[in-house]
Amino acid sequence: MSKLELGVCYYPEQWDPSQWRSDAARMAGMGLDWVRIAEFTWGLIEPERGRFHWDWLDDVIEILGRAGLRIMMSTPTAAPPKWLIDEHPEILPVGPDGRVRGYGSRRHYCFSSDVYLAEAQRIATEYAAKYGQNPHVHAWQIDNEYNDHDTVLSYSDAARAGFRRWLAQRYGTINALNEVWGTVFWGSLYSGFDQIELPNGLVATPNPTHALDFRRYSSDRVRLFNKTQVDVLREHAPGRDITHNFMAGSFEFDHHAVAADLDIVGFDSYPLGNLMGSTLSEKEKRRYLRTGAPDYQGFHCDLYRGQGRGRVWVLEQQPGPVDWAAQNPSPAEGMVRLWTWAAYAHGAQAVMFFRWRQAKFAQEQYHTALLRSDDSLDQAALELAQIVKDRENLPSTTRVKASVAMMLDYASIWAADILPHDDDFPNSHIFREWYTALRCLGVDIDFVGPEDGLEGYALIVLPQSMIVTPDLTTRLEVSGAKLLIGARSGSKTTQMQTPSNLAPGALADLTGVRVARVESLPDIARESVQLQNGQLFDFAGWREIVETEANVLARFKSAYCDASPAVVRSDRATYLAMVPSGALLHAIMRDVLEWAGLKPLDCDPDLRVTRLGTLHFAFNFGDMPKPLPGGGSRRILIGSDPVGARDFTVWQVN
Structure with a gap:
């Protein structure tokens, strides 16, 4: 495993082109290695069917690449353009209440729509053919956060038709389905697959096997959607790594299955944004209000590292207050740095910060970034400077198999x-x-x-x-x-x-x-x-x-x-x-x-220790210094013993 790589999510289309060159120079000067771009650009690139405006994106890629930055290009399928919705309104997702979910934000598509699958394949092919072998484009992200806004389960006509086909393939005969589902219960037998509806809008709970099969079918559609674009990129962008940014805490589709088709498993890390929805007690939530749960970063890095066969990236790292939780506190100073190194300690090869500059319009105006909207450095940028210094003090090493x-x-x-x-x-x-x-x-x-x-x-x-x-x-x-x-x-x-x-x-x-x-x-x-x-x-x-x-x-x-x-x-x-x-x-x-023959280690409740090859890490989520656990002779590379409040220490055993 090489040293930690650093990146940022950039939306050049939201800023005047006169800023692009200075942005690229600043990114490189701050020690960033990667820039992720273009996941919401379909309507800008193809404002009408078949009419493409590539010039501005060509310029951005060239500017970023010449500055020495590696680009992660994205397929733009998370936000289909309005003209496509007007042509094919049937691609819109349908909620469990039976209401069609409209255009005007993002993720307004149904995974079950074969029409949209073909359109996604088409636009992914256009992007891949254009940039697949561009020397500045080193990796690709497919779509964006598959289950964001609860869009995996859609109750559309396309979903009903697709589900019926899936059931016919799975069971072969309707009698076999009746037997497995136990439809004799409540007398809900079927005489043909074309009678089966989706498990929503019922008087009481649905048949449990019916509901589980719909979950399985919906998960299979996510994998098909993802793999369809993977296949496009394998053809047009050979040798480039392919990833997707899973949502931390999302279990609505089988991530193991989707990850099997990827080179890197990415996820989006928002420790404070997800704190209040956790099962921590109210006392613990107060204690960790500005640090996030001590195991948030480790849990997700370990989970997605396993699914990525050792390769996990944080594709969006929270830089400060977010704008989408019920309440949005600021992290304590130093926490962005701590979260970054916790990700690395748990096997992350790269961490990308969301985002470069805080938006001054539209839905995410309160979501912080490395820069404020006036170009001044926010707290995360100051911590990034320290992260860049930190990595010079750490040797390359690799996460070993756990017990x-x-x-x-x-x-x-x-x-x-x-x-x-x-x-x-x-x-x-x-x-x-x-x-x-x-x-x-x-x-x-x-x-x-x-x-x-x-x-x-x-x-x-x-x-x-x-x-x-x-x-x-x-x-x-x-x-x-x-x-x-x-x-x-x-x-x-x-x-x-x-x-x-x-x-x-x-x-x-x-x-x-x-x-x-x-x-x-x-x-x-x-x-x-x-x-x-x-x-x-x-x-x-x-x-x-x-x-x-x-x-x-x-x-x-x-x-x-x-x-x-x-x-x-x-x-x-x-x-x-x-x-x-x-x-x-x-x-x-x-x-x-x-x-099991393993020796537990007595740690302070606020302290987490982990090992990355020859390196040992201790992360202190408390507001008081904590002594390092255990004994023996150590050579400290970063930090101190005791570990500072909301800080971390890295050492090697002598």
């Missing part, structure tokens, strides 16, 4: 959304909570998908894997790793049915558990879980009544089925019959790490 892997399965997340059984079930948030619990103990983590290789790990954790196939079970078994398996795992088949042997289905032999009943408890239940050592923890939420002959490590103290198993351990697996959080989760994680 712990976390499995994330998108279909299981959709399944729990469809059949929650508990309106407060944390679902995708479970992954963040488990990740945080492990990171607080100093553990580095790789993410894997259900189709990925599992060899070489001491511990594999499955926080929320409702759907577990026999093939995955076999690969877990032969991996040799110890397993930590969360509640609900294996509780549904791929057809969204209860396994014939009850939950955890295919995992029954590995866990030594049979789930006899599930319930969900409100906070007023005031029940608890007691560990073998006598520690007692408050508990509410998802609970399972399990039968087992394996070792019971913790039991429920409850008004119902008192002393039933809460944590069960077989030779290979530790199974949780509930969804722990807080101190209970941390106690379980510490025990499981020791059981």
Whole structure:
């Protein structure tokens, strides 16, 4: 892994051409390596069908390239022009309320539209043929933030027709579909695929397999849309890396599948913008109001590094207050620098800041940038100067394979959304909570998908894997790793049915558990879980009544089925019959790490440590200095011991 590369998102079309040359010179002078451009330029390049205005973009590319900057060009399909909408209004997406979503912002297209797919392929071909082998264009981004504004699920006529075709291909006969969906329930049988509607606007909840299949179909359409443009770029821009900027915290389509067609997995990082929507307590949100959650950057870099087969870039890094959250605080001074190096420590090869200059018109006027709209330096630019100095002090190194892997399965997340059984079930948030619990103990983590290789790990954790196939079970078994398996795992088949042997289905032999009943408890239940050592923890939420002959490590103290198993351990697996959080989760994680032969590290709650090859990093999200954990002789390259407040330290072990 080479040294960290730095970039910026630039919108030259929003500024007078007289500024372009000075902008390029300033970017290069500030130590930037990359400039990402053009993701919203379709209507400017092709103001009418077949009439192209390339001259201004030619000039921009030449100016940036001559300044020594490498360009990431974008296909402009995230914002189709008005003339195309007028020609084909049927390409507009339709919300779950059945209302067509109109033109005037962005992402106003339906993934199911074959008309739009062809238009996207056409314009991507025009851009790729024009710039695919330009010596200044070194990489490409496809589209922009696929699920922004909740646009993956569209309930259009095109989606209905496409879904019907997808179902016919999947099931072959309508009788097979009726059998799998269990349409005998409520007498909702079908006699032909042309009778099937989309799962919205119903009196009650839809058939769960119907809903899950629609999620799968919609995800497949995202992959098709992405791959169609990938294929264009492979032909016209050989040798150039291809990426897309996933939205951090988005689980609406299968990122594993889409990432398989990319060279680099990119994501957009907004730690403060996403803080208030997290599951942190109100006390924690106050504490981290100006830093973001300590594990935000690490979680997403680790997740997308796994999907990118080691290659992850931050394609938009928050530079200051954003403009799209309910409230938009400023980050503490130094946090942009800290976030940047946290990304690098977790394997990011490049970080691009959003954006070069703050907009003075339209929707994002309050979204900060490196420069204010009057060209003066904002705080992020000052921190960029320090980042450039920092990287001169660090040798090149590479992230090594972790000892712990976390499995994330998108279909299981959709399944729990469809059949929650508990309106407060944390679902995708479970992954963040488990990740945080492990990171607080100093553990580095790789993410894997259900189709990925599992060899070489001491511990594999499955926080929320409702759907577990026999093939995955076999690969877990032969991996040799110890397993930590969360509640609900294996509780549904791929057809969204209860396994014939009850939950955890295919995992029954590995866990030594049979789930006899599930319930969900409100906070007023005031029940608890007691560990073998006598520690007692408050508990509410998802609970399972399990039968087992394996070792019971913790039991429920409850008004119902008192002393039933809460944590069960077989030779290979530790199974949780509930969804722990807080101190209970941390106690379980510490025990499981020791059981797997790994040594937990005692870290301050505000401190996160990680390793990148020969480099060790410690990031302090607190407002007081924190001593480095552990001991031994160190050679500090950046920072100090103790680690400064809202600062970081990098060292090598002597």
